[in-house]
Amino acid sequence: MAKFKGAIVVDIDRCKGCEVCIGACPHDVIGMSSEVNIKGYKYSYMVNPESCVGCANCAVVCPDGVITVYRKRIEQ
Amino acid sequence: MKEEVLSDIINVENLVYKKTPLMTDNILSYCPGCGHGTAHRITMEVLEELGVWKDTIGIAPVGCSVLAYEFMNVDMQQAAHGRAPALATGIKRCWPHKVVFTYQGDGDLAAIGTAETIHACNRGENIVIIFVNNGIYGMTGGQMAPTTLPGMKSSTSPYGRDVHIMGNPLKITELVAELPGVRSVTRQAVHTPGNVRKAKRAIRKAFENQLKYKEGLNFVEIVSNCNSGWKMTPVHSNKWMEENMFPYFPLGDIKVDGEIVNK
Ligand SMILES: Cc1ncc(C[n+]2csc(CCOP(=O)(O)OP(=O)(O)O)c2C)c(N)n1
Ligand code: SF4
Ligand code: SF4
Numbered sequence: 316m317a318k319f320k321g322a323i324v325v326d327i328d329r330c331k332g333c334e335v336c337i338g339a340c341p342h343d344v345i346g347m348s349s350e351v352n353i354k355g356y357k358y359s360y361m362v363n364p365e366s367c368v369g370c371a372n373c374a375v376v377c378p379d380g381v382i383t384v385y386r387k388r389i390e391q
Numbered sequence: 392m393k394e395e396v397l398s399d400i401i402n403v404e405n406l407v408y409k410k411t412p413l414m415t416d417n418i419l420s421y422c423p424g425c426g427h428g429t430a431h432r433i434t435m436e437v438l439e440e441l442g443v444w445k446d447t448i449g450i451a452p453v454g455c456s457v458l459a460y461e462f463m464n465v466d467m468q469q470a471a472h473g474r475a476p477a478l479a480t481g482i483k484r485c486w487p488h489k490v491v492f493t494y495q496g497d498g499d500l501a502a503i504g505t506a507e508t509i510h511a512c513n514r515g516e517n518i519v520i521i522f523v524n525n526g527i528y529g530m531t532g533g534q535m536a537p538t539t540l541p542g543m544k545s546s547t548s549p550y551g552r553d554v555h556i557m558g559n560p561l562k563i564t565e566l567v568a569e570l571p572g573v574r575s576v577t578r579q580a581v582h583t584p585g586n587v588r589k590a591k592r593a594i595r596k597a598f599e600n601q602l603k604y605k606e607g608l609n610f611v612e613i614v615s616n617c618n619s620g621w622k623m624t625p626v627h628s629n630k631w632m633e634e635n636m637f638p639y640f641p642l643g644d645i646k647v648d649g650e651i652v653n654k
Contacts, residue, residue: 320396322397331424332423333424333625334626335625339583372584377428377429378421380428384407387399
């Protein structure tokens with residue numbers, strides 16, 4: 316069966332730390348940083364990168380449109 | 392996952408989602424988690440997908456989205472408070488080949504602009520209205536709006552909206568649906584991936600109707616959060632919206648192809 320591996324790239328300094336993406340991810344990939352960005356917000360990042368399937372749910376709900384999503388088919 | 396595997400995935404040929412170039416690179420002036428940003432982005436995605444962005448003129452309101460023209464990379468004009476549908480009327484009548492839409496909050500559309508809204512709808516102006524209903528005046532500090540829920544606290548109803556003194560929330564969307572000039576009316580939300588995808592389809596349908604039928608107004612309400620005005624975290628405000636706003640402002644199509652489908 317074909318499997319997909321995904322990855323997100325967060326534009327760190329544009330993230331406002333709202334955390335809406337966290338609940339939108341069906342695979343608990345996203346968490347918040349302990350550091351803050353240039354605006355003083357904690358920013359989202361992949362805490363569980365191996366679980367990402369590239370569904371883009373996080374990017375679709377991000378109010379600031381700061382998430383870019385990649386998805387690759389992995390043959391098994 | 393090892394670093395080299397990640398870099399293998401993060402590659403242009405594997406790109407599945409990226410902010411549309413029809414959103415400018417300006418940092419949105421909205422509060423963290425505010426639905427305005429998502430509503431902007433899906434509107435721009437629709438115009439990009441329909442290939443009409445070069446022929447589109449949007450009207451920005453007064454409210455938090457007063458600067459929508461800084462973020463939406465299409466031709467825009469900013470209107471006086473509540474007058475967006477009147478301005479859109481003039482633009483569409485002068486340039487009928489242009490795709491014209493307004494983007495308005497509930498204070499703008501359902502308080503100071505009620506007359507403009509109702510008459511543009513009644514005249515059946517061939518425009519799209521995108522109405523972001525967050526139940527409050529966000530920009531000016533969370534005052535009560537016509538759409539503020541019964542019992543809901545705001546800076547001008549600190550003990551909660553008392554409907555005996557302040558009246559009931561105005562369901563202007565249901566009201567305009569009754570007007571024969573209006574072709575389609577729908578109510579959507581943008582707080583979950585599923586809702587965003589549905590709302591985008593609804594916005595797309597509204598623009599397709601404008602292009603196809605050349606008459607009739609298409610109206611899309613987006614029930615949204617104002618976490619600052621409601622004094623909640625973004626995630627909590629979305630939950631509160633589901634529990635409190637949706638029962639009063641139920642999601643779904645209200646009018647399709649000129650017929651009321653849901654009362
Ligand atoms: C003629 C006029 N009256 C009043 C105001 C003050 N004012 C600015 S924004 C606003 C309310 C906006 O609320 P809403 O349309 O719900 O948008 P939101 O900020 O919540 O997105 C008001 C009353 C104004 N700018 N112009
Ligand atoms: S939804 Fe967007 S702005 Fe909010 S925390 Fe996630 S990446 Fe940052
Ligand atoms: S005040 Fe409310 S409506 Fe305005 S940007 Fe903030 S959350 Fe959005």
